[in-house]
Amino acid sequence: MSLFWKESDERGHPSLGTVMRGVVLLAFLLGGWLPSSWANQVWEFVDGEGVTHIGNVPPSAATRGVIWLSRVPPASVVKGKDRGPSALQFPGYDDVKQHLEAAAVAQSLDPAFVIAVAAAESAFNVKAVSRKGALGLMQVMPATAERYGVAARPSSDGEHAAMEPKVNAQIGTRYLADLLRMFDGDKELALAAYNAGEGAVIKYGRRIPPYPETQQYVEKVMRFYRGLLR
Known part of the structure; x- marks a missing residue:
């Protein structure tokens, strides 16, 4: 099939x-x-x-x-539990692991959860830029970066300050931590909000919005997360 x-x-x-x-x-x-x-x-x-x-x-x-x-x-x-692929299969992981783990520890989050988000968002590609302007390792929007005090700055290569892997990991992880607090620690709701925006989750009664893309995104991150916990 x-x-x-x-x-x-x-x-x-x-x-x-x-x-x-x-x-x-x-x-x-x-x-x-x-x-x-x-x-x-x-x-x-x-x-x-x-x-x-x-x-x-x-x-x-x-x-x-x-x-x-x-x-x-x-x-x-396996034994009734969904065991997903490892996020560590993607190239670039070794280069960003320290940034993701440090950002997770700073926000008291499970490093495996943060790593799973980065794997789903960019496959650890620190140069990733979406068509709508999401940036870097954790695909943060410029407005989100500015919310956490990181504004665009001129540079020789013209990149936004949030493209720097360490900074990007910090912004994305802070946003993820805020979403987890907003949704009482519910990982799936926090992921849905990270993908579709917190407003969409609230609009649908604090449930995962009925968007196929968002539902698939939540499932993908959770597969990576479970794979990392094996």
Whole structure:
């Protein structure tokens, strides 16, 4: 059974596949060919319109010419518990681990939870910028950065100050901590708010909004989080 869907989010943060365009790991997998040993894996690719698709079967001829990105192992059920893929499979983790862990400790959060968010948001790509302007490692919006005292500053490369990995980790983690407090420690509601905005969660009675993109985002982060706790 094919499992294809569109990925984006309500506040303009990119999906994992979108931000990984610059980290094409398997560019030689063109034209719908997959080794038989990978037939049961889940894959992501970005089509010509910039839409991210995910599937668990080889692509049809209609996708010929599409560049495949990273392999994402499927979640498996072990003793009744959903065990997801490890967020540590993505390149760049070793470079940002210290920033994510330090930011988590500073906000009294579980480092694994913060790492899972960063994995879902950018796959640890510190240069990721969404089409709507979400920035860096944890894909923070400029307005969110300014809320926590980080405004844009001129630089030789023209980057926003929030693109610096350590600063980005701090901003995203502070926002995540505030959302957890707002929603009484409920991780899934905090994730939904991180993705779609706190207003959307409140609008729908402090529940995950009925947006497929947001629901998929929450599920993805929680799979990564459970994978890190194994």
